[in-house]
Amino acid sequence: MRTVLSWGIVLLFVSVFVQASVASEVNQEPESEVVIITVDSTNLRFSPDTVTVTEGDTVRFFWSGQALPHNAVETNELFDSGDPQRDVDYSFTFEVGMNGTFDFVCEPHAAFGMVGQIIVEPAPMNQDNSTNNTNVTNSPDMDDKALPSLSIPFTLASLAVGACVQNRRIQ
């Protein structure tokens, strides 16, 4: 009887560990984020004016009902939100391979210091895996994925234990 129970418990633990390692692999996939840059209350500054993102992330220039019309143009015209507007909703995604430092200006107000900088870091998968294990940014997401899948092996293991115990009683 003890052997049967131990076997069931071992099976249960193995299932849980296998699922946990699968879940942690899922969690290491790069998750793209959207970083919003707007205009602050002085009407002549981006807010924030410096952001650090990762390849795959999107920078969204977003403002509405501004007193002055603004735009956002990268110095080498990598991106350009178009003509200065009081309402702008313009997004640009930095694809993998586009890491670097990018300066941008609001054309009508660059002389007033309405400039900004985007630092794009290489995507995690381009880096050495052994130094990148701390890049866990979204644990709620991991819980969402891990919990439903954990229930399946858990149920199977419980059933196995139950079946073994019943067989034992019948004999």
Ligand SMILES: [Cu+2]
């Ligand atoms: Cu401006």
